[in-house]
Amino acid sequence: MTAETASTSRVLPPVDRAPLRRRKWRRAGVQAACVAITLFMALPLVFIALAAFSGRAALNEFPKSLVPSEFAVDTMTSFLAGTGTVPALGNSLLVGCYTVVLSLLFGAPAGYALARHTFRGKDAYQLFVLLVRALPIVVLSVPLATMFLNFGIYDKVVSVTLVHTALAMPTTVLITASIFVSVPTDVEEAARVFGCTKLDAVRRTVLPLALPGLAAASIFTFVLSWNEVLGAAVLTLGHRTLPAQVLASLAESPQAYRFAGGFALVVPALVFIAVMRRYLLNMWGSTLR
């Protein structure tokens, strides 16, 4: 009986496993490629962290082992204790926060206008904003430094803030426009019907709904300001931001200082991207066009 069923099943054509096998190989290939790219992206970050936390002796030994012979915080602490590091950190934070506030104050109304109104000159305005984006900051920073000198606001937090606000303006306008587009007009109209003034309606209905998006846009602006090197380096002398401080002391600093500085600049990036992951594609991806 069993032998009989076995013989009939043997008559069936053999199953072609080739496509399945090919599929398996392809999946493995995809997986391997992903891991390779991830290693390329992540390993340097591991290295800078290791370098920033190895002691003097471990930094100088050669060839290095992957895990440093001694972990020490003295590289980081001597960087933080270095002249100007802590004030520069403070300046960076201040400039970042001021830039966020200013760029929202100036940019969000424009974004709202783009989202809610159709008017003559809209395309022209958008083109103007895009053109501004394409201007290299280096062209502006030198004449701006002279201008600020004349106005007496050279080497101040304000001057760097102004430049960063201008830099962030195009992206702020475009991002806030896309945020306001996604807030339905009905709630605003309903608020008007119930007797709110135009400003009140926006304040009470549109702003709360747009808040998560605006927060994301703020983080984006903050990162931009945190990372900007050239403008800050040209516009300041004594009151540097952190990147400008590190850049200015590159030439005469030991390698330990540079690694520690590099690590200090990288850490916020890890946090920013972790927080922003959900918004990344909307922010950097689609609003860029």
Next chain:
Amino acid sequence: MAEQTATRVSRQSRRRITSSPWLLLAPSIVLLALLFGWPLVQGVLSAFSGDSGLTLGHWQRLFADPYFLQALRNTLLLIVVVVPIQLVLALVMALLMQARPRFSGTHFYLWTIPLAVSELAAGLVWLSVFADRGYLNSFLVNLGLSESGVQWLNYDNTLTMFITVVVAELWRATSLVFVIVVAGVQMIPKDYDEAAQVFGASMWQRLWHVTLPLLRPSLQVALILRTILALQAFAVAQALTGRNFPLLVGETYEWYVNLQNPAVASAAALVVLALSLGTSLAYLRAMRQPDATG
């Protein structure tokens, strides 16, 4: 009577102004005009004017500087090498993401971290790899591939310096292209690809005839943006090599901060501006051409 209509008209026009979008746009326009327009004009003026009226002296000084031509060459070479590799790499990364690998969330996070890493930090990160006693040399020596490592950042070894800057730029800025391309890929309806699959198109055929044409707008944006940004690269090279591998923007910084000559610095900056305007116009023209003929 006439007075009444006049007030009505003025009230109407006032209402039109207050409800006009231009009131909302005005702050941003004023700010941009003050902080972009005015310095731009000033920069052009200062690059062309000396103590006694118009002069080309600053430009002569700039071009007489041996660093400048080197910087120009390096910058252009960097763009020609980095941008195409980045576009291809980012496309590969986006397609890999599309294949939904395991741990795609982690991969995505790690691939996008460089987006928030500043240029200077990226240079310092790679300095830890490429330094004479850095991790790459340690690795080579440990494997027995090299006696005492390669001096990647040695000042008379332009090729290895170029390689280090290219690798650092690839690491730093491919994420930006990647994000743009992923956003573009997500907007393509799946139907096209499935239809092509039904008609028996191979993977390459689908990529070449379906995905790439639909991705064209995203690729264009990425190409223009990356070229403009690559023209402005400088802190990476500064962190890795100091002034041994000069780039255009780095020269501006050098002329302004260390040589204290704003006029020549403006001239160098205008070269960057001219190049970025020129390349974007060239791209736009080249991309419009096929549409016009086809």
